[in-house]
Amino acid sequence: MASSDISDNLTNDQLAALDSTVTGSTDPASSDPVPQLAVAVDQADADYAPGETVGITATDVGDGGSLTFSVAHVSAGADGILGTADDVLTYDLTGTGTPWVVTDGGAGDLDGTVDGKIQTSWYVNSDAANQAFTLTATDPATGRIAAVNFTDAATMVDLTFKTSATINGAIFSSSDVATGAGTGLLDPFVRIQNNGTEQGYNTDANVKVLDDTAKGSTQYVHALNIADIPIQYVNGVGYYRFDLDINESNSDNVQNLSLDTLQIWQATAGNLSNYDPGATPDQGTGAFPTATKIYDLDQGGDKFIGLNGDLQPGSGNTTDMSLLVPVANFDPSKPFIYLYSGFGYQAGTYQGSTETTPSTWTAESGFEEWNRQIGQVIDGHKFNDLNADHIWEAGEPALSGWKIYLDVDNNNQWDSGEPFTLTDANGYYKFTVTPGTYTVREVQQAGWSQDAPNNAQGEYTVTVVAGQDSHNNDFGNFQLASISGHKYLDADGSLATTGDRTAVSGWTITLYNDANHNDVADAGEQVAQTTTDANGVYQFTGLLPGDYLIKEQDQAGWTHLSPVQINQSNLTSGQNLTNQDFVNTQLSSISGHKYVDADGSLATTGDETGVSGWTITLYN
Incomplete structure (x- = not known):
């Protein structure tokens, strides 16, 4: 689609047909003609906005x-046509009809x-908006008069013929435009109707605003979510697309x-x-305060x-104008879009290059309707893959607030x-697009x-056609x-009591990935090994x-109170599994002697001799 900057689409001011009037005279005391008086304004387009000052130079x-x-x-x-012989001069606006005199080099001459x-x-002044003016300079000494026209008119962008223009x-x-438009292909979201001028915007509010044809949340006036607006690309740039359908009389x-x-506004409601x-x-x-x-x-x-309503005649067949607004302008965190527009405010008539007669600009008895094309949907979800098997399964939570992009x-x-777009509370995202091929990706987050998708690029390449x-x-x-977990020495050798445990450092703990799920530490399944620190703590991080x-290492002189191997099935995404403790106790010994005491007294010990072959029995 060809497009151009606004400067390439401006028409001449509607007052352009008014010619500047310059008259001269002859000095009564001389046959030499007096030079013609000339007057000019300082802007090339001779168009001024309220609050501006017209710079005037007379030579x-x-x-x-x-x-x-x-x-x-x-x-x-x-x-009814400005710039023709029957134009009327009046002095009804602020500053008109109040002449002022300036002397060359004197008071009021700005160059002094x-x-x-x-x-x-x-x-x-402010009441000059969209009006036309004639400035007259008169030389009372010679009768010479010079005039120049200027306007405070809106700049016109001419789309009365098939063309495009880029504005802001x-x-x-x-x-x-959307051809073959109609029920099922377009979703009208605001319909405006009034004679003369008309204005309105879309909403779900249960009130009728401005010149909307109905209250909000109805078939032709309702809220618009950014995810439902089709995206169209022009020269690699993404735009949200809106379509206007004019439903006025097509009489010449x-x-x-x-x-x-x-104006387009965004809000959270x-x-x-x-x-x-x-x-x-x-x-x-x-202004839209909220x-x-x-x-x-x-x-x-x-x-x-x-x-030009006659350019694409008929209602519901072909729209009359498309509007593409850069995606970069929008904030997905404010999902509701409001489109405010006003029509029919221009006075006078205009005859476009393809039109046979002049036409007024005002609205008649018909209505104007803004639509969104019911485009193709690309959607999906964002989820926490707890078991990292590439599939969203029951029990795996959705992730909100993730950026998904084209x-x-x-x-x-x-x-x-x-x-x-950002995924919602259910992890859902959606793009509405025009037919084409799109690459969908996510923005990664730390950790x-x-x-x-289970591919090297982590992307979806999606091709959609109309209706798909x-x-x-x-x-x-x-x-x-x-x-x-920890490695403990249990003093009394009982798991029932815990207050008698002390940390054991330097003990080797080994981690295995039980890939075949047989609860056996097979060859090739070891993934990490560490030793307990001064507090008896071990840790394995960065695990899939x-x-x-x-498993803990066996050491001579120690016996296991807890299992030598801890089986942990289904370690899940982000899980920090703690207190996987190993408890051991050291083996102890009891020893003594068997004596015969010669004098039969325990008070003396020098007379004792060892006795061999005596049976000693230990009981628990």
């Missing part, structure tokens, strides 16, 4: 001469020099319609109803888009401007390892786990989910 005044300046309001005459040139100015980064097109003299204001259009809605003065504005047609100056340039990283969706594009990740066996 060939005559050194030290004086001029009387005045400004008149120009209105279209009976033919006697040089045959006068510089002065005129302030554009968004693409407006009367050629890239009323076929045109002006789109005077368009879909039922807002507190938009304030402001004093001059057509100039983008509106929403964030992400696009404004009138940013950088008042503009309007000229549309990798437009296929560089395996998210770049600014690439469409993305996690991706294992689904792609589901279950699930992303699974797991966290590494750990196992830890799976089945493990933990």
Whole structure:
């Protein structure tokens, strides 16, 4: 789709047909003609916004001469067309009909020099919006008069023929439209209707706002979720697409319609109803206190888009204009989108290059409808793969807040401007797209390892055609786990008592991955080995989910009170398994002698001799 900058699509001001009037005279005392008086304004397009100052320069005044300046309001005459012979001059706006006199080099001459040139100015007040003016300079000494026209009119972007224009980064097109539109292909989310001018926006609020045709949360007026707006690519850049359907009379003299204001807002709720259009809605003065504005047609100056309802005649067959707004403008954390627009504010008539007669810009009895194309869905879930088997199974929790994106340039990283969304509380994500091939990836997070999809790129390459969706594009990740425990010496040799245990350092503990699930530490299954520290602690970290066996080393003189092998089946993602303790006791001994005492007294010991062959019995 071809597009161009707004500067390539501006039409001439509607007052362009008004010619500047310059008259001269002859000095009565001389046959030499007096030079023609000339007057000009300081902006090339002679268009000024309210609050600006018109810079005025008059030349060939005559050194030290004086001029009387005045400004008149120009209105279209009976033919309704500005710039024709029946235009009417009035003095009904602020600053008009109040002449002022400036002398070359004197008070009011902004250059302060006697040089045959006068510089002065005129302030554009707020009631001058979208109006046309004539500035007249009169030399009372010679009768010379010069005039120049200027406007405070919105800049027109002409889409009355099939073309496209880029305005503030968004693409407006009367050629890239939805054909074969109708029930099941388009979802209308706001419908506006009024005679003359009309304005409105979408909402789920149970009230009728502005010129909406119904309350919110109805078939033609309802909330719009960012995940439901189709994404379209132009030259590798992602845009959210909106489609406008004009439903006005296609008669020659009323076929045109002006789109005077368009704003897009985002919020966390879909039922807002507190938009304030402001004093001059057509100039983008509106405010939405509880929403964030992400696009404004009138940013950088008042503009309007000229549309031709006869370009794509019929309702529900083909839309009249598409609007593409860069994905980079949007914030997925505020999922509800509000589109405010106003139509029909331009006065006068216009005849486009493909039109046979002039047409007014105002709305008639029909309605205007903004739609989203019901595009193709690419969706899936984000889950914690507890057993790292690449499959989302019952009992494995969903993960919220993960960024899933469409990798437009296929560089395996998210770049600014690439469409993305955050998984919701159920781990769900969704993109609505136009037909094409897309690469879906996730942004990795520290401490996690991706294992689904089970491919080297960790991506889904999805091709969708009209009427076809792609589901279950699930992303699974797991966290590494750990196992830890202690090595104890149990003084009384009983597991029933624990207060008599002391830590044993330097004891070897070995970890096995029981890959064949036979509870036997087979050859080749050892994954790690460590020794207990001064506190008797051992630890294995960075473990993949799976089945493990933990074994302690046998040492002579020690006996096991706890099993020599601890079996741990199904160590899961992120699990920190503690207190896997080994308890041993050391073997003890009892010894003594058998004596014969010669004097029969224990008080004396020197007379004792050992007796062999005597049977001694030990009882527990």
